[in-house]
Amino acid sequence: MPCLNLSTNVSLDGVDTSSILAEATSSVASIIGKPESYVMVVLKGSVPIAFGGTQEPAAYGELASIGGLNPTVNKKLSAAIASIVETKLNVPKSRFFIKFEDTKASYYETFAFIF
Numbered sequence: 001m002p003c004l005n006l007s008t009n010v011s012l013d014g015v016d017t018s019s020i021l022a023e024a025t026s027s028v029a030s031i032i033g034k035p036e037s038y039v040m041v042v043l044k045g046s047v048p049i050a051f052g053g054t055q056e057p058a059a060y061g062e063l064a065s066i067g068g069l070n071p072t073v074n075k076k077l078s079a080a081i082a083s084i085v086e087t088k089l090n091v092p093k094s095r096f097f098i099k100f101e102d103t104k105a106s107y108y109e110t111f112a113f114i115f
Contacts, residue, residue, distance in 0.1 A: 002028050002065040003040040004081070010057050010089045012045030020088045027080040032068035057091045061098035069102040 004024055021041050029036040051058035061081055063069075069077075077100070082093040 001038045001040060002032055002034060002063060002068065003042070004028055005042045005044075005062045006059060006081075006085070007044045007047040007049065007061070008057070008059040008085070008089055008091060009047055009049040009055060010045055010059070010091060012043070015045070015089065017043055020084060023084050023088070024081060027084065028063070028077065031073060031076045031080060032065055034065075034068060051095050051097070056095065057089070058095040059085045059089065059091045059097075061085075061096070062101065063098060064101040064103055066103055069100050074100045 006024070020043060024041045024043075025036050025039045028034075028041070029039045049055065049058045049060065063077060063081075078098055081098060082096045085091045085096050086093050
């Protein structure tokens with residue numbers, strides 16, 4: 001299950017977060033080649049971030065996936081997510097950083113509760 005965590009120092013008040021979540025989910029799924037139903041996206045705003053010594057708009061992302069990541073895929077993901085962050089949050093691509101982690105399935109557990 002790919003999980004994208006995005007944090008930004010930009011306030012999300014008045015921002016259409018649904019469109020960011022939907023676009024990020026779609027991009028991650030299509031680029032990695034996994035169903036959208038497996039993709040999780042977490043978006044946090046108003047996070048104190050200094051990048052390059054300033055607190056101008058910036059964002060940080062972490063994308064963990066069980067397989068599917070490699071240098072070519074990571075480059076495509078980086079470009080797609082940076083574009084979303086720039087377009088939807090007005091964070092310049094030069095002020096966005098993302099870390100990729102290709103992990104083993106044994107490191108994750110999904111819980112389903114049946115009532």
